[in-house]
Amino acid sequence: MLSQTHNAFNFYPQKMLETAIDNDNIPLGYACNNVPRMLLSVGKLFPYRLNAIGLTGGTELADIYLSQVTCSYTRSLLEYAMDDQLEFVQGWIFAAGCDHLRRLYDNFQYILTPDFCYILDVPHKGGHDAISWFSQELKALSVALSDHFQTDINDSNISLAITDHNAMMQSLQNIANFRKNNTPAFSGTEFHRLMHASWTLPIQLMKPVIDKIEKELPERTCPVNDKVRLLVVSSVIDQYEWIEAIENNGALVVADRFCSGAIPQLEICPQTDNPFYDMAAHLLHTNACPRMMDTFAGRLELIIQTVKEYHVDGVIIAPIKFCDIWGVETTQVISFLKEKKIPVLKLERDYSFSGEGQLSTRVQAFIEQIVL
Amino acid sequence: MEIISHIQDQIVYYQSWLKNNQNILKMPLRHGSIQTIQNIYKYPWLLKLANVNRLLTMVTKGRQGNYRKANAAVVEKIVPNLMHLLDNLVMDTDRLVLHEDMVPPEILVAMGLKTWMAELLGILMPIVDSHSVEKYIDIAENSGIPPDVCSLPKSTMGIILNNEAPPVKAILTSNSPCDGGMASYQLIKNKLDIPMFQLDVPYNFYNDRATDYFANELKRMIDWLEYHTPGKMDWDHLHAICEERNKMAAHELELWEAIRQRPAPLAAEAIYLSHLWCFNVTPGDPNGTELFKYLTELANENVQNNIAAVPNEKYRTVLWNPPLLHFIDLFSWAEQQYGLSLIIDSMSYNRQPFIDISTKDAMLKGLAHIIMTGPMARHTRGPAQNYFDDMFYLYTYFDLDMILVAGHIGCKNTAALNGILREKCRKKGIPLLIIDYDLSDPRVVSHDGIIGQMDRFMENIMNK
Numbered sequence: 001m002l003s004q005t006h007n008a009f010n011f012y013p014q015k016m017l018e019t020a021i022d023n024d025n026i027p028l029g030y031a032c033n034n035v036p037r038m039l040l041s042v043g044k045l046f047p048y049r050l051n052a053i054g055l056t057g058g059t060e061l062a063d064i065y066l067s068q069v070t071c072s073y074t075r076s077l078l079e080y081a082m083d084d085q086l087e088f089v090q091g092w093i094f095a096a097g098c099d100h101l102r103r104l105y106d107n108f109q110y111i112l113t114p115d116f117c118y119i120l121d122v123p124h125k126g127g128h129d130a131i132s133w134f135s136q137e138l139k140a141l142s143v144a145l146s147d148h149f150q151t152d153i154n155d156s157n158i159s160l161a162i163t164d165h166n167a168m169m170q171s172l173q174n175i176a177n178f179r180k181n182n183t184p185a186f187s188g189t190e191f192h193r194l195m196h197a198s199w200t201l202p203i204q205l206m207k208p209v210i211d212k213i214e215k216e217l218p219e220r221t222c223p224v225n226d227k228v229r230l231l232v233v234s235s236v237i238d239q240y241e242w243i244e245a246i247e248n249n250g251a252l253v254v255a256d257r258f259c260s261g262a263i264p265q266l267e268i269c270p271q272t273d274n275p276f277y278d279m280a281a282h283l284l285h286t287n288a289c290p291r292m293m294d295t296f297a298g299r300l301e302l303i304i305q306t307v308k309e310y311h312v313d314g315v316i317i318a319p320i321k322f323c324d325i326w327g328v329e330t331t332q333v334i335s336f337l338k339e340k341k342i343p344v345l346k347l348e349r350d351y352s353f354s355g356e357g358q359l360s361t362r363v364q365a366f367i368e369q370i371v372l
Numbered sequence: 373m374e375i376i377s378h379i380q381d382q383i384v385y386y387q388s389w390l391k392n393n394q395n396i397l398k399m400p401l402r403h404g405s406i407q408t409i410q411n412i413y414k415y416p417w418l419l420k421l422a423n424v425n426r427l428l429t430m431v432t433k434g435r436q437g438n439y440r441k442a443n444a445a446v447v448e449k450i451v452p453n454l455m456h457l458l459d460n461l462v463m464d465t466d467r468l469v470l471h472e473d474m475v476p477p478e479i480l481v482a483m484g485l486k487t488w489m490a491e492l493l494g495i496l497m498p499i500v501d502s503h504s505v506e507k508y509i510d511i512a513e514n515s516g517i518p519p520d521v522c523s524l525p526k527s528t529m530g531i532i533l534n535n536e537a538p539p540v541k542a543i544l545t546s547n548s549p550c551d552g553g554m555a556s557y558q559l560i561k562n563k564l565d566i567p568m569f570q571l572d573v574p575y576n577f578y579n580d581r582a583t584d585y586f587a588n589e590l591k592r593m594i595d596w597l598e599y600h601t602p603g604k605m606d607w608d609h610l611h612a613i614c615e616e617r618n619k620m621a622a623h624e625l626e627l628w629e630a631i632r633q634r635p636a637p638l639a640a641e642a643i644y645l646s647h648l649w650c651f652n653v654t655p656g657d658p659n660g661t662e663l664f665k666y667l668t669e670l671a672n673e674n675v676q677n678n679i680a681a682v683p684n685e686k687y688r689t690v691l692w693n694p695p696l697l698h699f700i701d702l703f704s705w706a707e708q709q710y711g712l713s714l715i716i717d718s719m720s721y722n723r724q725p726f727i728d729i730s731t732k733d734a735m736l737k738g739l740a741h742i743i744m745t746g747p748m749a750r751h752t753r754g755p756a757q758n759y760f761d762d763m764f765y766l767y768t769y770f771d772l773d774m775i776l777v778a779g780h781i782g783c784k785n786t787a788a789l790n791g792i793l794r795e796k797c798r799k800k801g802i803p804l805l806i807i808d809y810d811l812s813d814p815r816v817v818s819h820d821g822i823i824g825q826m827d828r829f830m831e832n833i834m835n836k
Contacts, residue, residue, distance in 0.1 A: 065791030069520060069784050096575035099551045099752070103788035106756035110792050119755075121575035124547045124554075130572065133585055293547060293570040296558050322520050322784060328555035331516035332562060348518075 008213040009190040013197040017088075020046065020202050026090050026149060031077065031104065033259050034095035034122040034287065036279040038269065039142060041161040041203060043151040048089060049199035049260065051238040052080035055352060065107045066100075071323050072351035073236045074104040081112055091116035091148065093141070098291055098325055116148045124293040126284040134280035142276075158275040164203050166268045171210045172198060173266045178217055179254045180310050185220040188232075188253025189244040195261055196238060226252030228370045231306055233333070234258040234318040235289070235326055239353040246316070249363045255310040257288065258318075263306055264288050290329035299329075300336050307342060314343035314370045316363075321348050343370045381440050385432050388444040392425045392451040399455045403462060411461055415536055418458070420497050420504045424451055427500055430701045431641040434708050438670040439681040442642035446649070449663045453654050454496070460486045461538050467602055470540035470564075472557065474548035474749050475571060478617065478655055478739060479594060482610035483603035488538045489653060490545075490560070494527035498698040498812045502819070505812050508534065517559075522782030523812040525556035532560050542600050543568035544593065548749035550785055569596045573753055577744040586740040587733070607732050613656030614727040614735055620650060621725035623664035630671035631715055632770055635685035637674030639713040640703045642667055642681075644695060647720035652747070686711035687834065690766050692718045693778040693786060694748065696807070698814045699822055710830050715770045719747040721762065752785050759789055760796060767802060774834065779806040781816060805829040 021027065027048040028040045040047035055076050062078035080086055092114050094105040105119045121137050123130035142153045175194070178185045194213065198206050227250045232243070236259045243253050257263040269282040284292075288299050306312065317333055319326035330346060337344040345366040347359065400408040412418050427450070431443040460468050464486050471477060473491040480487050497504040505523070508530025513519050515533055517526055531537060543566060545557040554570075561568040571589050574582045597603050624647065630637050646667060650660035674681065691714055696702055706712040724745050727738030744750065751759045767775060775797065779787065790806055797804040807825050810816035 065788070067784070067787035067790055069781065070788050074788075099785035100788065102575070103756070103785050106789065107792065110756070119575070123574070124570070124572045129585060129588055133574070133581075136581075290555065290558075291551070293554065293558075293572065296562075319518075321518075324518075324521050324550070324552035324784070325555045327518035327521055328552070328559055332559055334516060 008216045028091040029089040030093045032095035032097040038161045038165045042153045046202035052076035071100040074100045094119045131280045135276040138276045169266045176262045185217045187224045192240040192243045224252045228313040229254045231255040231312040231315045241353045255306045290325040316345045318347040395452040434704045442670045446646045465539045468540045470543045472545035485603040494524045499700045502698040522552040525553045546571035549752045567600045587736040614729045616656045620661040627668045635680030637671040639681045644717045644720045682707045682713045684711045685713045687773045688715050689774045774803040777806040780811040803833045
C-alpha cells in the first residue's frame with residue numbers, strides 16, 4: 001500500500017538491529033514503559049522493547065506455564081523466547097507493572113534462566129516517597145547493569161543519555177505534531193512503524209532516520225484518504241498491520257495513546273543534578289497506564305486533550321483480553337466518553353494480529369456511525 | 373456410648389442454633405420494625421445473611437465431639453459479630469468507612485470509625501447460599517466488566533453498581549491482592565463519589581526499606597482519615613487492639629502446634645474460618661482471643677485422648693488460595709469419602725503473627741508488615757518465591773500428603789504459576805490437584821464438577 005520510492009518511512013529496522021549488534025552494541029530487552037530507556041542507553045547498551053511480531057503460530061508452550069487466561073502479550077513473549085527468537089537479547093529487564101508481567105518474569109527466570117534478568121519494583125503512586133523509592137530501585141538496577149555488563153553507569157553519563165533521549169523524543173514529537181494538521185503528512189501505519197523502530201533500536205542509529213523523515217514531511221502527502229480521524233487507546237500494540245487494517249477502511253489513526261505509541265511516551269524527561277530522581281519522577285508522572293492508582297482523572301483528561309489537539313472524530317479503545325486493569329478501566333472510559341458525546345468503539349483483541357475480517361467489519365460500522 | 377455421643381453432638385448443634393438465632397433476631401429488635409423493613413428494601417442481601425445459621429449446619433455436618441464443638445463455636449463467633457456489623461448500616465453512618473479485605477480494620481477501629489469490609493458480602497453470601505452472588509456478578513458483567521475478572525471484585529462491584537452499598541463516607545483500599553481487585557476500586561469510587569485512599573504495597577516487601585515505606589503509607593492514611601472523616605487516632609486504643617490481637621495469635625500458634633499431630637485433633641473450618649473471620653474482620657476483639665483459646669483447649673484435649681477430628685484420617689492436605697466459597701462443605705464430604713483432613717490453608721498461615729507494641733512507630737511497622745504479608749497479598753503480589761516457599765514449608769511442617777490448589781479461574785496471577793508448580797511438585801514427589809473452578813460462581817464449575825475432579829485425583833493419584 002505504501003509507496004516504495006522517495007519514502008523516508010521506508011527503512012529497514014531488522015537490518016539496523018543486525019548492524020547495531022554487529023557493532024558490539026548490547027541489546028537489553030524491556031517489557032514495560034516503567035523501565036527507563038535512558039538508563040539502558042549508556043555506553044554500548046541499548047534498550048530493545050520486547051515484542052513478538054514475528055510469532056506466527058500460537059502460544060502452546062507458554063500456555064503450559066502462564067495458562068491460557070493471562071494476557072497474550074506475555075504469553076507471546078515467553079513463547080517467542082522459548083523458541084529462541086530473542087536469543088540476541090543479552091539482558092532482560094522487567095517491571096512489576098502488572099500481575100501478568102510479574103508472572104512473565106517469574107516464568108522467564110525459571111524456564112530460560114538468563115544470565116541477566118531483573119525486575120523493577122514500580123510504585124502505584126506518584127508522590128515524593130514513591131518517587132524516592134523508585135529512584136532507589138533505578139540506582140540498584142544501574143549497579144546491577146554496571147556489574148554485569150562491565151559498563152560505567154554514573155550520574156554524568158546517565159545525564160548524557162537523558163539528553164540524547166530527550167532530543168530523540170523532541171524530534172519524534174515534531175513529527176507527531178504533523179498529525180494535528182487537517183491533512184497529516186503520513187498515515188498512522190507509517191507512524192506506528194517509526195515508533196516501533198524507535199523503541200527497538202539504538203538512538204544513534206534511529207536519530208538520522210527520524211531527522212530525515214522530519215525534513216521531508218513538509219513536502220509529503222498522506223497516503224490515506226480518510227473519512228474520519230481516530231485515536232487508538234490501548235496497552236501494547238506492536239503489529240502495524242493492526243493500525244493498517246483500520247486505515248484500510250477509510251479511517252486515519254491520528255493519535256496513539258498506547259504503550260508502544262507516542263502519547264504520552266514522547267514527553268521530555270526533566271533534568272536536574274539528580275538523574276535517578278528525574279527519571280523516576282518522569283516515569284511515574286507521565287505514566288498513563290491504568291495500573292497507577294492516583295491518576296485516573298489525569299488519564300481521562302489526557303484522552304480529552306488528545307481528542308481536541310488532534311481533532312479526533314472517534315476513539316477506539318482496544319484492551320488485550322484477560323488484562324484486568326485495562327478491562328475495568330475500559331468500562332469507565334467508555335462511559336466517560338459517551339457522556340462527553342465522543343464516539344467510542346471497544347475492540348477487545350489478542351496481542352497477535354488476527355481476525356482482520358471482524359476488525360474491518362467493526363471499524364466500518366464505527367466509521368458509518370461517526371459519518372452519519 | 374455411641375448413642376450418648378450422638379445425643380451430645382445433637383445438643384451442641386441445637387444449643388448453637390438457638391444462640392445464633394437469638395443473635396439474628398436481636399438485630400431487628402435493635403433497629404425497630406420500620407427501619408428493618410426499610411433496610412431489607414434497600415439492602416436485599418440482608419435476607420440472604422439472615423440465613424447465616426445455615427453455615428452451622430454445613431460446618432457441623434458429619435463432625436463429632438470436640439471437632440463439632442469447635443466448628444459450632446466458630447459460627448457462634450461470626451453470627452453476633454455480623455449482626456453488629458449490620459448495625460453500621462443505620463448507626464453513626466458519618467463514621468462508616470468502606471475498607472478492602474486486604475486492609476485490616478485495626479487502625480480504623482482505633483480511630484473510632486465504623487467499618488464495612490467491601491468484600492464481606494461477596495465472601496459470606498456464597499458461603500451461606502451458593503448461588504447468592506450470581507445476580508451481582510451478572511450486573512457487573514452487564515455493565516461492561518470483562519467476564520474473566522475475578523468474581524469476588526465482580527460481585528463487590530455488582531452490589532455497588534446496583535446501589536446496594538451501605539452508606540459509607542470514605543474508601544480505604546490498596547493495590548493488593550491483585551490487579552482486578554485494585555482496579556475495581558476506581559469504579560467503586562466513581563460510583564459512590566466519595567473520597568478514597570489507596571495504600572501502595574511494594575513488590576518486594578520482606579525488607580526494612582519496604583516496611584518503612586509502607587509504615588509511612590499508613591501514617592499518610594491516618595492523616596487522610598483524620599481530614600476526611602470524624603475519626604481521630606487514639607494510640608492507646610490501637611495499643612489495646614494490637615495487644616489483644618497478639619494474644620489471639622499466640623493461641624493460634626498453639627493451635628497450629630496441636631494440628632501438626634497425626635491424626636489432627638481439629639481441622640478445616642475450625643482452623644481456617646476462625647482465622648478468616650477473627651484476624652481479618654474483628655482483630656483485637658477479646659471474644660476472638662477467647663475463641664482461639666477454646667479451640668486450642670479442644671484440640672489439646674483431643675490430642676491427649678488420641679481422638680482424631682476425622683475418624684480414620686488417611687490423608688492430610690493444605691488448601692492453597694481462598695476456600696471454595698460456594699462449596700464450603702467440600703471438605704466435610706472429603707472427610708467422609710476419603711478420610712481427608714484439611715489441616716491448614718494459605719489464607720490462615722502467616723509468617724508475622726505478632727505486633728511489636730512498644731512504641732507508636734513499632735506498632736505501625738508491625739501493622740505494615742502484617743498488611744504487606746497478609747493472606748493472599750504476599751502470594752499474589754510478590755515474587756513467585758513467596759508463593760512456593762510457604763507452600764512447601766507448610767507441606768513439611770504439617771506433615772501433609774498432598775497439595776490442593778483451589779484453581780479459581782479468575783485468579784490469573786496464580787494460574788500463571790501452575791506450570792512451575794506442577795514441575796516442582798513432580799520433582800519433589802508431592803501429589804498435586806489444581807481444582808478448576810470459580811471462587812464465587814457455581815455456574816462455571818458445578819459442585820458435581822468439583823467432586824468429579826476430587827474423585828479422579830483420589831482414585832488415580834492417591835490410589836484410593
